[in-house]
Amino acid sequence: MANGNTQPTSEGGQQRRVPQPAEPSGGSRPQRAPHLRAESRPGVVQSGDGARAMVTRAQRRRAMQGQVTRRQLLRVSFWGFFTFSLTGGLGAFLSNFWPRGVTGFGGRIAVSAATVPEAGTDPAPVQIGKFYLSHLQAGQGTHAGFGEEGEEGLLALWWKCPHLGCTIPWRPGFPFEGVTGWFRCPCHGSTYTRGGIRVFGPAPRPMDTMEITVNSDGSLTVDTGKITKGGADNPLRTTTYG
Numbered sequence: 001m002a003n004g005n006t007q008p009t010s011e012g013g014q015q016r017r018v019p020q021p022a023e024p025s026g027g028s029r030p031q032r033a034p035h036l037r038a039e040s041r042p043g044v045v046q047s048g049d050g051a052r053a054m055v056t057r058a059q060r061r062r063a064m065q066g067q068v069t070r071r072q073l074l075r076v077s078f079w080g081f082f083t084f085s086l087t088g089g090l091g092a093f094l095s096n097f098w099p100r101g102v103t104g105f106g107g108r109i110a111v112s113a114a115t116v117p118e119a120g121t122d123p124a125p126v127q128i129g130k131f132y133l134s135h136l137q138a139g140q141g142t143h144a145g146f147g148e149e150g151e152e153g154l155l156a157l158w159w160k161c162p163h164l165g166c167t168i169p170w171r172p173g174f175p176f177e178g179v180t181g182w183f184r185c186p187c188h189g190s191t192y193t194r195g196g197i198r199v200f201g202p203a204p205r206p207m208d209t210m211e212i213t214v215n216s217d218g219s220l221t222v223d224t225g226k227i228t229k230g231g232a233d234n235p236l237r238t239t240t241y242g
């Protein structure tokens, strides 16, 4: 009996059916290429019973929650390192400007008792502190109406000229207006008494003073970081000594 899979022939005057290859069950529908199959496309999964389901973005986002991605880890590491470096560098920079144990000019200077001059004698220079130690007798340090008279005591006079900053030396042999011994600026001639009172020259004010503390052993501590602008009251700023 002929079926749909045979072809008729006329060999020997009889018709014969030639067997044909059987068609696959389910018809002649072409197979889908592997790379186009549902399970290989992103966003599409094959369920256990073969039904396909789309995974929405919201579902994927929920699935990603709680997981630290490599990119997030790198980002956190970068900003952590950046912040650490910035604060460390800033701290090191600021610490350079923070005074710690300053010695020499700008800090506290120790002056031995042996260095303190007797009252009425020539002022003594203290090189490291850039000042003269002047021991005034009562009423000393003024001249011809310049300055206010004070009591006996010590003055620390910064040797920087208030005019343009030259260093002012004590000139024990320099005579001026009947007095011998003055602070005399070599730059423009400003002249000051042993109390730092300006009596001549272009300087705008008397010499500046520094804070003095007398210690129990007769030595001094002069704070060269605490400078007061010179004024007519310089002789009134003396620190009692002895």
Ligand code: FES
Residues within 6 Å of the ligand: 161, 162, 163, 164, 165, 166, 185, 186, 187, 188, 189, 190, 201, 202, 203
């Ligand atoms: S700098 Fe001292 S008088 Fe000018």
